[in-house]
Structures are given as C-alpha cells and as structure tokens.
Amino acid sequence: MIAGFLTATTxxxxxxxxxxxxxxxxxxxxWGPGPAIETAFEAECGCDLKFVATGDGAALLSRVLxxxxxxxxxxxxxxxxxxxxxxxASGLFAPGRQAGAAxxxxxxxxxxxxxxxxxxxxxxxxxxxxxxxVPADFEALAKSDLKIVIEDPRSSTPGLGLLFxxxxxxxxxxxxxxxxxxxxxxxxxxxxxxxYGLFLEGEADMVLSYxxxxxxxxxxxxxDSKAAAAFSEGHYLQVEVAGKLKGTDQDALADQFLAFMTTxxxxxxxxxxxxxxxxVTPVSGLPVGFETLIRPEKSLLFPPEExxxxxxxxxxxxxxxxxx
Amino acid sequence: MADRAQPLSxxxxxxxxxxxxxxxxxxxxxxxxxxxxxxxFAGLAPADWAxxxxxxxxxxxxxxxxxxxxxPVARALARRRFPGRGALITLLGAPFILPVIVAVMGxxxxxxxxxxxNDGLAALGFDRVSIYGFGGVVLAxxxxxxxxxxxxxxxxxxxxxxxxxxxxxxLGFGPxxxxxxxxxxxxxxxxxxIFVTIFLICLTSFAVALTLGGGPKATTVELAIYQxxxxxxxxxxxxxxxxxxxxxxxxxxxxxARFAVPSAFGAGLDRPVARWDAGSAGLRxxxxxxxxxxxLFLLAPLAAVMVAxxxxxxxxxxxxxxxxxxxxxxACGTTIVAMALALPLALAIARRGRTRMLETVGMLPLATxxxxxxxxLFLLLRPVASPGDLALPVxxxxxxxxxLPFVLRALIPAARDLEADYGRLxxxxxxxxxxxxxLLTVPRLRRPLGFAAGLTAALSMGDLGVIALFADADHATLxxxxxxxxxxxxxxxxxxxxxxLLxxxxxxxxxxxxxxxxxxxx
Numbered sequence: 005m006i007a008g009f010l011t012a013t014t015x016x017x018x019x020x021x022x023x024x025x026x027x028x029x030x031x032x033x034x035w036g037p038g039p040a041i042e043t044a045f046e047a048e049c050g051c052d053l054k055f056v057a058t059g060d061g062a063a064l065l066s067r068v069l070x071x072x073x074x075x076x077x078x079x080x081x082x083x084x085x086x087x088x089x090x091x092x093a094s095g096l097f098a099p100g101r102q103a104g105a106a107x108x109x110x111x112x113x114x115x116x117x118x119x120x121x122x123x124x125x126x127x128x129x130x131x132x133x134x135x136x137x138v139p140a141d142f143e144a145l146a147k148s149d150l151k152i153v154i155e156d157p158r159s160s161t162p163g164l165g166l167l168f169x170x171x172x173x174x175x176x177x178x179x180x181x182x183x184x185x186x187x188x189x190x191x192x193x194x195x196x197x198x199x200y201g202l203f204l205e206g207e208a209d210m211v212l213s214y215x216x217x218x219x220x221x222x223x224x225x226x227x228d229s230k231a232a233a234a235f236s237e238g239h240y241l242q243v244e245v246a247g248k249l250k251g252t253d254q255d256a257l258a259d260q261f262l263a264f265m266t267t268x269x270x271x272x273x274x275x276x277x278x279x280x281x282x283x284v285t286p287v288s289g290l291p292v293g294f295e296t297l298i299r300p301e302k303s304l305l306f307p308p309e310e311x312x313x314x315x316x317x318x319x320x321x322x323x324x325x326x327x328x
Numbered sequence: 329m330a331d332r333a334q335p336l337s338x339x340x341x342x343x344x345x346x347x348x349x350x351x352x353x354x355x356x357x358x359x360x361x362x363x364x365x366x367x368x369f370a371g372l373a374p375a376d377w378a379x380x381x382x383x384x385x386x387x388x389x390x391x392x393x394x395x396x397x398x399x400p401v402a403r404a405l406a407r408r409r410f411p412g413r414g415a416l417i418t419l420l421g422a423p424f425i426l427p428v429i430v431a432v433m434g435x436x437x438x439x440x441x442x443x444x445x446n447d448g449l450a451a452l453g454f455d456r457v458s459i460y461g462f463g464g465v466v467l468a469x470x471x472x473x474x475x476x477x478x479x480x481x482x483x484x485x486x487x488x489x490x491x492x493x494x495x496x497x498x499l500g501f502g503p504x505x506x507x508x509x510x511x512x513x514x515x516x517x518x519x520x521x522i523f524v525t526i527f528l529i530c531l532t533s534f535a536v537a538l539t540l541g542g543g544p545k546a547t548t549v550e551l552a553i554y555q556x557x558x559x560x561x562x563x564x565x566x567x568x569x570x571x572x573x574x575x576x577x578x579x580x581x582x583x584x585a586r587f588a589v590p591s592a593f594g595a596g597l598d599r600p601v602a603r604w605d606a607g608s609a610g611l612r613x614x615x616x617x618x619x620x621x622x623x624l625f626l627l628a629p630l631a632a633v634m635v636a637x638x639x640x641x642x643x644x645x646x647x648x649x650x651x652x653x654x655x656x657x658x659a660c661g662t663t664i665v666a667m668a669l670a671l672p673l674a675l676a677i678a679r680r681g682r683t684r685m686l687e688t689v690g691m692l693p694l695a696t697x698x699x700x701x702x703x704x705l706f707l708l709l710r711p712v713a714s715p716g717d718l719a720l721p722v723x724x725x726x727x728x729x730x731x732l733p734f735v736l737r738a739l740i741p742a743a744r745d746l747e748a749d750y751g752r753l754x755x756x757x758x759x760x761x762x763x764x765x766x767l768l769t770v771p772r773l774r775r776p777l778g779f780a781a782g783l784t785a786a787l788s789m790g791d792l793g794v795i796a797l798f799a800d801a802d803h804a805t806l807x808x809x810x811x812x813x814x815x816x817x818x819x820x821x822x823x824x825x826x827x828x829l830l831x832x833x834x835x836x837x838x839x840x841x842x843x844x845x846x847x848x849x850x
Contacts, residue, residue: 030815206442
C-alpha cells in the first residue's frame with residue numbers, strides 16, 4: 005500500500021516543465037486562491053504549476069531555510085513583512101522587483117526582492133448585534149470591559165502583527181498599554197483559526213483579525229453582523245509577498261510567475277478567496293461588499309529590518325506585561 | 329512473572345528489534361539530525377526555565393487528577409452490568425482521539441464564557457465563572473486523558489481472573505477485603521505506568537495549554553520549541569529544548585518503573601465476572617452516580633460538537649470526503665504497522681527479566697516534540713526522496729511510533745501475566761513460533777490487542793503531526809482539511825468535518841475494540 009502511494013504520485017507525467025511554488029496551507033486549500041490561480045497560470049505558461057503547502061507563513065520560511073540552497077522551490081509565496089528581513093538575510097532569494105506594476109498599497113513598495121500580492125489591515129472584529137460601544141483606540145479598549153482574544157506572537161503572524169501595531173503606536177509606552185489590556189484578554193491562542201473560532205463561539209467580544217474579515221461573512225454568508233473597529237491612531241499592515249529563489253532551475257518561468265502575480269488573472273481571485281485586498285486592484289474593481297468595510301486613514305508598517313530589530317524586545321515587554 | 333528469562337525466538341527478536349530501531353530512529357535519530365544541522369547552541373533563557381516549571385506542574389497535576397478520578401469510574405464500570413455498557417465504554421474513549429481544537433471547542437461549549445454551564449449560572453443569578461488559566465488547562469487535560477486512564481484500568485480489572493472473585497465470595501470478602509487483596513495490587517501494578525503515560529502526554533501539549541491557559545503564563549516547553557523553529561529558525565535551541573523534554577521523560581519513566589510491581593494472580597478460566605461483593609444498594613447508587621457524572625463530564629462537550637456540526641455533515645464539500653478516505657487508509661496502515669511492531673516488543677519485554685531500558689524506549693515517542701520529529705525526518709529523508717511523495721508513508725510510520733507507548737501500556741501487563749501463567753507450560757509443550765502465537769498469545773491477548781488497535785487507529789485518524797510538514801496540496805488528511813476549512817473562515821463546515829472525524833474515529837475504535845470489549849465472549 006505504501007509503495008502504491010509512492011508510485012501513484014511519482015507516476016504523474018512530467019514532460020512539461022514544473023514550476024514549484026511553496027506556500028502556506030490555506031492558500032492551496034480548495035477554498036483558497038490556489039486552484040483558480042493554478043488553472044489561470046497553466047493556461048498561459050505551458051507548464052505544470054505545483055503548489056507545496058507548508059503550514060503557515062512562518063513555517064514556510066523555516067521550511068525554505070531548512071532546505072537551504074538545495075530547495076526544490078522556485079518561488080516562495082506567502083511571507084509577510086515581519087519575515088522578509090530574515091528571508092533576505094538568508095541570501096537565498098533573487099531580485100524580483102516588478103518595476104511596471106501599479107500597486108494599490110497604502111505604502112510605497114520599493115523592496116528589490118519581494119513582490120507583494122495582497123495586503124490587509126489588522127483589526128479587532130466584533131459582532132454589531134452584541135457590542136454597542138466600540139473603542140476607537142487601544143487605550144479605550146484597555147479601559148473598557150470588552151473581552152478580546154488574541155494570537156500568540158511566538159507562534160502566529162497575526163499575533164506578531166499586533167505586537168508591532170502596539171509598538172508602532174505607543175513606542176516606549178507599549179509595555180504600559182499591554183498591562184492595561186491584560187484584563188481584557190480572555191486568552192491567547194496559538195494561531196488565527198483558534199482565535200477566530202473562539203470569537204464566533206462567543207468566548208470573546210472581539211478578536212484580532214483583519215478589516216476584511218467582515219467581508220467574508222457579508223459576501224459568503226449574507227451576514228452583516230460582523231464589523232471591524234476603526235482605531236484613530238492607525239492600523240498595522242500585513243503585506244503578503246512572494247520571492248524567487250536564486251537556485252531555481254526554472255528562472256524564466258519563475259519570472260513569468262512573479263509578473264503574472266500582478267495581473268488581473270491573479271489579483272481578481274484574491275479578495276474572495278484569501279479575503280485580503282489585492283495588491284493591484286483588478287479592472288473590475290473590488291467585489292460588492294468590500295465598500296462596506298472600514299478603511300483606516302493611517303497605515304502603520306515597520307520596514308523589515310526595523311521589525312526584525314525590535315521583535316525580541318517587544319516580545320519581552322509583551323511577555324512580562326501579561327505574565328503579571 | 330517468569331522465574332528466569334527465557335530465550336527469545338528469532339521472530340520475536342526481529343519484530344522487537346525493528347520496533348526499537350524505528351522508535352530510536354524517529355526520536356533520537358530525528359533529534360540528532362536536527363542537532364547535526366544546527367550551527368550554534370545558545371543556552372536556555374530564564375523564560376525557558378519558567379516554561380519548564382509550568383509544563384511539569386500542569387502535567388503532574390493533570391496526570392494525578394486523571395488517574396485519581398479514573399479509579400472509581402473504572403471500578404464502577406468493571407463491577408456493573410447494564411444495557412448500553414459497551415457503547416458507553418466506546419463513547420467514553422472519544423475525547424482522547426479528538427483534534428485539540430475540536431475538543432477545546434467542545435469543552436468551551438459547556439464550560440466557556442457563553443457555554444451551557446455559565447448560561448445556567450447566569451440564569452440562576454450567579455456570577456459567570458472563567459475556566460481560562462491553570463484550571464482550564466487541567467480541566468482540558470483531564471477531559472482528554474481520563475478516558476484513557478479509565479480504559480487502561482478497566483483492562484486491569486478485567487484481567488483479574490473471575491475465579492479470584494468467586495473464591496473471594498466463598499471466603500465472604502466484603503468490598504474492603506476485595507480492594508485490599510485483589511484491586512490494590514492491580515492498581516499498584518498499573519498505576520505508575522498510566523500516570524507516566526498521561527504525564528508525558530501533558531508534557532508535550534501546547535495548543536491546549538496556550539488556548540485555555542489564558543496567556544504567556546501558560547507557556548510550555550513545546551511552545552518554546554515551536555517558536556525556536558518557526559520564527560527564530562534556531563535549530564540549536566529547538567534541539568536543546570527537545571533534549572530537555574526527552575531527558576525529563578526518561579527520568580520519569582525510570583522512576584515509575586521502580587514503583588511498578590507486577591501483580592500475581594495466577595491463571596483464570598476467563599468466565600464473566602460476577603461481583604457478589606458489590607451488590608449492596610449503597611454501592612449500586614455510588615457507582616451509578618459516578619458513571620453518570622463521568623458520562624456527563626466527558627459526553628456533554630462531545631454533544632456540543634455534534635450539535636454544532638451535525639447539520640453540516642451531509643453538505644460537506646467533496647474534498648473533505650476524499651480527505652476522510654485518505655485518513656482511513658492512513659489509520660488502517662498505521663494500525664497494522666503498530667500492531668506488528670508492538671506485539672513482539674511487548675512479548676519480549678514480558679519474557680525478559682530486566683526490561684526497564686526497553687520499556688523506557690517504548691515510552692520515548694510520547695516525550696518527543698512532533699515538530700522535532702517532523703523536521704528531523706525531513707532532514708534525513710529529503711536527500712533520498714521528495715517530501716510530498718513520502719507524506720503518507722511517513723505519516724503512517726510516525727503515527728505508528730507515536731501510538732506504541734499506548735499500545736505497550738495496554739499489552740505489557742497482559743503479556744506479563746500470560747508469560748507468568750502459561751510461559752512454562754508452553755515451553756514444556758515445545759510451543760513455538762506461529763503455533764504459539766495462534767493458539768496462545770493472540771487468544772489470550774485479544775482484549776488488550778483489540779483495544780490497542782482501536783486506540784491506534786483512532787489516534788492516527790485525528791493526528792495532525794508530521795503530515796503538515798510533508799503534505800503537498802493533494803495529500804491532506806481529514807484533520808488537516810478541517811484546519812484548512814477554518815483558515816478559509818468556513819467554521820460551520822469545519823464543525824461538520826469535526827463530526828465526521830469524530831464519527832469515523834469512533835467507528836474505527838469500535839470495530840477494532842469489539843473483540844476486546846468487556847462483554848464479548850460473555
């Protein structure tokens with residue numbers, strides 16, 4: 005039986021060139037962007053696009069670092085700006101800048117290596133039918149009786165994003181803010197799925213997610229009860245990127261894929277599968293329903309090097325404040 | 329126990345040797361691979377020591393409580409006959425095989441902020457209680473492990489020959505005498521091993537501890553390993569922490585082996601046990617109450633999961649069903665491999681005099697971090713083959729190794745009794761090899777074998793360990809698919825997939841365990 009598995013998978017015809025793209029798990033799921041993008045790209049490249057899923061975004065980077073120069077990956081898709089400094093420092097990635105792309109990002113994109121494909125603002129999502137007073141910043145949240153569930157920055161990228169968000173807004177006062185938030189935090193989960201699940205089960209009034217999360221409920225479930233709280237001090241960004249490996253044996257195909265990422269065929273799939281904003285707004289615009297979402301005026305984002313530099317001390321502050 | 333160590337046959341040597349080799353490769357071998365790849369070795373931070381303290385404390389409390397609660401429940405199950413008893417025993421096993429996230433959702437459905445308990449308290453005008461924190465962690469771990477402890481103890485009770493109880497009745501023993509002469513020796517023999525098993529399960533937990541622990545206070549060593557891997561890519565630190573975890577396991581197992589005293593009952597004729605001692609109305613009431621409470625505690629969260637997911641099961645997307653079939657194949661493969669490895673190992677342990685080392689090896693998989701195992705295997709296998717191609721075989725091998733400690737816990741006591749009671753007879757008859765296996769070993773070990781096979785299959789069904797590191801897009805198992813549904817916001821479908829997973833795991837458990845269920849052969 006075991007041998008059967010082996011032959012079944014290796015026996016797939018390999019006449020066409022294969023472009024191997026490492027990505028995170030939810031990207032390749034049947035409900036994620038993967039399948040539609042695979043079809044669209046294969047229609048124009050005459051190749052076999054092979055997605056390899058590796059867990060979440062952080063696991064993706066450690067997988068590539070683990071494999072080093074011998075990696076089978078031609079392209080890595082799904083890192084975010086809290087991880088790109090470490091990725092770039094590994095020396096495994098080749099320049100992939102798409103000079104002509106007209107990005108619709110809230111920040112200027114000048115990174116020479118990584119190509120952004122979608123983005124979102126972190127936000128606290130709540131249920132409009134259950135919560136009337138919505139805090140407008142972290143201090144108001146800390147003073148309120150609202151119960152929140154957040155992700156652990158040591159095991160998830162949203163958790164890390166929240167850490168940077170508080171740091172970006174409050175700087176040296178971040179530790180004090182965390183101490184104020186301590187009695188609002190019901191619990192800290194290992195990842196986004198657990199946190200969002202707890203919120204939907206009614207374990208918390210708010211959950212750390214994205215401003216785009218309510219769009220899922222509205223569009224896919226016709227449920228307009230969820231909303232994201234707008235914070236006047238600004239929202240931290242997550243920009244998801246892809247990069248080409250230096251050691252790729254499909255250099256031209258990898259370039260073609262990076263360019264394809266900025267086209268309509270790729271970008272139009274993103275909003276309703278990854279539930280994030282596309283990096284380049286498709287010609288047809290955003291799906292109906294996205295116009296109901298809050299759009300923070302101020303976007304916060306540490307440059308990758310700065311994020312990497314402050315991570316450990318910010319983590320220490322967080323741990324100390326919440327362990328009291 | 330046999331008076332002297334008897335020589336092992338070639339088949340036993342081969343099977344036991346393979347099992348030991350597989351375990352060592354998957355635990356120490358993978359750890360070595362990670363250590364070998366690590367460039368530098370930073371020391372442990374103060375936070376790591378705090379994590380270690382928390383980990384050990386919660387594991388010790390969880391294990392002690394699970395075992396203490398399991399004793400009266402298992403006793404009640406052992407001495408009562410009632411309609412639906414077999415179904416109840418199977419159902420009580422369910423929490424142990426659920427993926428963490430599903431079980432946690434079930435627990436919160438009852439004990440959570442807006443769970444039934446708190447809604448009830450609020451309706452009666454009481455304050456709501458919060459289970460997040462140390463108490464929540466212990467509650468969840470008891471929920472997971474009480475069923476395992478009950479089942480392992482129940483095996484012990486059923487292994488006491490019916491003739492002993494008959495004799496006890498003839499001698500006019502009361503419940504106190506029965507406890508002193510028959511039950512306590514059995515508990516003394518099984519207790520330490522069960523405690524260690526549960527202690528080790530709780531030692532490597534991190535999703536439960538974090539989710540219900542309420543925050544950074546509830547940090548476990550496993551989370552530190554996860555962090556070292558995922559965000560720091562510090563293989564040296566991850567390997568160091570994993571070594572610490574293994575050392576802790578080895579010490580615990582060695583200490584427990586010191587206390588384990590084999591029971592000596594002598595052979596029985598396997599008649600169903602009539603319990604003349606437990607007929608009084610007071611004891612009947614006590615047992616009914618105990619079973620009722622245990623069933624309520626273990627089944628109410630499962631009911632919460634069922635209620636949430638049942639309406640969605642039939643509407644589940646096709647891919648979920650494909651994943652379910654893949655999981656079933658993996659679970660059956662795992663069971664075959666695990667049984668083929670565990671039986672010779674258990675027999676070898678039972679037949680040799682000094683086996684503390686072998687037993688400790690058998691416990692190792694419990695203390696290994698699945699991240700370290702996955703990563704180490706990855707490092708070892710990648711030069712040989714593409715990880716995606718190996719996803720399912722690797723999952724089978726790792727799941728089989730991970731199940732071995734539970735299987736051994738179930739098999740070893742029975743194998744020891746078998747050896748003590750029939751070893752010399754079989755040897756004097758010249759019973760060897762397949763004949764001995766067919767005529768003596770398998771029939772005598774049917775009960776624990778069935779239970780162990782059921783447990784292995786169900787555990788493998790719910791496992792989310794290494795598959796995540798190896799699987800490519802097309803090789804998702806049911807638990808992985810469940811997480812993917814959650815990742816795509818499809819929580820209702822995920823609840824449906826959870827019910828499917830629960831149903832399939834229980835069905836597998838029931839089918840395998842059937843031959844070993846208490847009422848079988850009665």
